[in-house]
Amino acid sequence: MVTRKECIDPFQTDSVLLDQMLDWSRQHIRNGPDPRSGAKSFASLQRLLGDSITEDGMKGDAAFALFTDVIVPSTRPLNHPSSLSFVPAAPTPAALAFDAALSSAEIFAGNWDGASGAIHAENQALSWLADLAGWPATAGGVFVAGGTNGNLSALHAARVAWLKHHKNRPPLWQILCSAEAHSSIDAVARVMDAELLVIPADDTGCMDIDKARDALAAATGVFAIVANAGATNCGAIDDIAALADMAAHFDIWLHVDGAYGLAALADPRTRPQFSGIERADSFIVDPHKWLFSPFDSCALVYRNHLLGAQAHGQQGVYLDTLDQQAWNPSDYALHLTRRARGLPLWFSLVLYGTRAFASAIAQTINIAEQIAEGIKRQDNLQLILGPQLTVILFRANAIADEALDSWAEQQRRSGAMLCLPTSWRGEKVLRLCIVNPKTDPEYVLNVLKTLG
Ligand SMILES: Cc1ncc(COP(=O)(O)O)c(C=O)c1O
Incomplete structure (x- = not known):
């Protein structure tokens, strides 16, 4: 008997397996995720996956079944319309299918040489965003994996720019941000060995501008201000115009963290809430x-x-043959190899047009407003804040803290809704964040009726 290793050539196309995988992807994109799926324990995964990696490998259909039957059902489907915790996701079916095609093309998009067409197209999507912010033709950047890397790369560029204009390093590097800044800003400060100058936020979660001004006047090592454009926990948008004035006065960089909220730049009715962004030095927004x-x-x-580019360009003799004058995405963040992860956004923009984005964002905001109005009308609930963009904070009048967790777990398990508690001003409260135009406000309000 021959072993599997002797008879399988991994580089030979197994058409049956290929078709099986592509068919599954097609079905999964068409049907959407199962809202009941979720994390399993280490022990059960150990049992279900077993010793999956062996010397001889296993048959294709059995190997792929580990993915479809074990791995996917043990993930949280953030892109279901009833997934309303954290910042969920809402990729269009076309964007998902395009992403599968993109993966198949296996494009190295770190430099122009490897991916000129992909990079040119990604840059069109970046220009759309820069235009919405009212930025000049000098604007440009890159798609990175997530907001954490985006914030880190922007703040590193901020510090390099500061060093160009100042002779001496301060004894302590500082970044000024709101108490409602995302946890990634704290993580970035730790990586950069910088201190966070945390400014208290007001009752709506916006940075207190007077306190920020006082703190800046007293500080000596601040090289960047981070403004929230949609704070994760409460949706607050800082007064970006006032922070731009301050940044200009103290000659420091203004970075806008809009990982969640800056998508609403696409909606002309909401855009004025970001006024002042036209004077910022960098921003991020997560298409995912x-x-x-x-x-x-x-x-x-x-x-x-x-x-x-001044902050991030990499040099290496083995890279010398590349055209340094070309647009090389590796110059704009802390990375070299990258996939062209901005292309699904570009493809959706090309396919649907920018008006469709404006109306999908406006529709989502409208859904959040309907849910907040409904919460106000329900006797068992009390609206605390929002919607700010599409984040809503509320309390359940008759439910004790401990019971909130079990209610949330029950809803998650049954697939009814993902609505987890958070904390607001020291109180355990419920939070919704809506990014999916297919979320049904009536449905959500009906589920919330089960809260006593
Ligand atoms: C405002 C904000 N900034 C940064 C991040 C971090 O983004 P990522 O999870 O893509 O690293 C998040 C994530 O939710 C966010 O909401």
Whole structure:
């Protein structure tokens, strides 16, 4: 008997397996995820996956079944319309299918040489975002894996720019941000060995501008201000115009963290809430959050792309043959090899047009407003805040803290809804974040009726 190893050539196309995998993808995109799927314990995964990696390998259909029958059902389907916790996802079926095609093309998109067409197209999507922000033709950047990397790369560029204009390093590097800044800003500060100058937020979660001004006047090592454009926990948008004035006055970089919220730049009715962004130095927005694209994708844009390139360009003798003058995405963030993860956004923009994005964002905001109105009308609930963009905070009048967790777990398990508690001003409350135009407000309000 021959062993599997002797008879299988991994580089020989197994058409049956290929068709099986492509058929599954087609069906999965058509049907959408199962809202009841979710994390399994280590022990049960150990049992279900067994010793999956062996010397001889296993038959194709059995190997793929581990993915379809074990791995996928043990994941949280953030892109289901009833998934309303964290910042969920809502990729269009076309964007998901395009992403599968993109993966098949196996494009190295770190430099122009490897992916000129893909990079040119990605840059068109970045230009659309830069235009919405009112930025000049000098704007440009790159798609990175997520908001955390986007924030890190932007803030590194901010510090390099600061060093160009100042002779001496301060004894302590500082980044000024709101108490409602995303946890990634704290993570970035730790990586950069910088201190966070955390400014308290007001009752709606916006940075207190007077306190920020006082803190800046007293500080000596601040090289960047981070403004929230849609704080994750409460949806607050800081007064970006006031922060732009401050950044100009103190000659420091203004970075706007719009990983979730800046998608709403696409909606002309909401755009004025970001007033002042036209004077910022960098921003991020994650297409995988509220721009209907698949994981993982964060658009990082610099007002002057050269400042990004000064901070991030990599040199190496084996890279010398590349055209350094060309647009090389590896110059704009902390990475070299990358997939062209901005292309699904570009494809959706090409396919549907920018008006469809504007109306999908507006529709989502409308859904959040209907849910908040419904919460106000329900005796068992009390609206605390929102919607700010599409985030809503509320309390269940008759439910004790401990019971909230079991209610949320029950809803998750049954597939009814993902609505997890968060904390607001020290109180355990419920939070919804809507990014999917297919979320049904009546359905959500009916589920919330079960809260006592
Ligand atoms: C405002 C904000 N910034 C940054 C991040 C981090 O983004 P990512 O999870 O893509 O790294 C998030 C994630 O939810 C966010 O909401």
